[in-house]
Amino acid sequence: DAGVTQSPTHLIKTRGQQVTLRCSPKSGHDTVSWYQQALGQGPQFIFQYYEEEERQRGNFPDRFSGHQFPNYSSELNVNALLLGDSALYLCASGQGSGETQYFGPGTRLLVL
Amino acid sequence: SQQGEEDPQALSIQEGENATMNCSYKTSINNLQWYRQNSGRGLVHLILIRSNEREKHSGRLRVTLDTSKKSSSLLITASRAADTASYFCATDARAGGTSYGKLTFGQGTILTVHP
Numbered sequence: 210d211a212g213v214t215q216s217p218t219h220l221i222k223t224r225g226q227q228v229t230l231r232c233s234p235k236s237g238h239d240t241v242s243w244y245q246q247a248l249g250q251g252p253q254f255i256f257q258y259y260e261e262e263e264r265q266r267g268n269f270p271d272r273f274s275g276h277q278f279p280n281y282s283s284e285l286n287v288n289a290l291l292l293g294d295s296a297l298y299l300c301a302s303g304q305g306s307g308e309t310q311y312f313g314p315g316t317r318l319l320v321l
Numbered sequence: 322s323q324q325g326e327e328d329p330q331a332l333s334i335q336e337g338e339n340a341t342m343n344c345s346y347k348t349s350i351n352n353l354q355w356y357r358q359n360s361g362r363g364l365v366h367l368i369l370i371r372s373n374e375r376e377k378h379s380g381r382l383r384v385t386l387d388t389s390k391k392s393s394s395l396l397i398t399a400s401r402a403a404d405t406a407s408y409f410c411a412t413d414a415r416a417g418g419t420s421y422g423k424l425t426f427g428q429g430t431i432l433t434v435h436p
């Protein structure tokens with residue numbers, strides 16, 4: 210049974226560019242959440258998708274957007290990248306209310 | 322913003338010793354969860370304790386929750402070198418009486434277990 214998978218594992222971009230990160234949830238899960246983890250910090254909630262709609266959103270600007278597909282996989286898009294967007298981006302999946310979430314290995318984004 | 326604060330920020334012990342990490346939070350919660358993270362990679366779910374529970378065990382892990390003090394502790398008994406990692410507490414706070422799995426993490430405790 211495959212766990213949560215994310216791609217790519219590493220990514221280097223320059224300021225002003227746009228990036229798309231991908232996540233496939235654990236089998237049987239229908240909820241996907243995205244988190245940003247800066248170096249030395251705990252993860253911060255970006256948003257959560259359920260039934261292809263954004264259900265909750267954290268304190269992140271509109272440059273951060275997402276999408277959930279009918280197969281429950283999800284994308285995180287970040288526009289107009291800033292140096293401060295450099296972080297580990299984590300995807301987590303769960304069932305329904307998502308009380309227990311399972312995290313993927315993350316995508317490490319470096320913005321130069 | 323970070324809801325929780327972990328204490329200590331770093332902990333260094335010898336194999337076989339017990340490790341205790343503490344977490345404090347600010348708002349009412351539905352549950353509190355502990356996660357482990359190795360070398361800045363993905364988070365591994367360790368244990369979940371609901372707001373109406375006071376103590377929970379899983380193998381060498383023991384978690385307590387005191388909702389009156391808004392605090393929790395994670396005890397790892399008989400530690401091993403493989404327990405070396407960062408440990409985070411995360412709270413799932415009430416939002417209109419329902420929980421949608423929006424987790425708020427603390428800054429974590431870095432645990433080093435020396436062989």
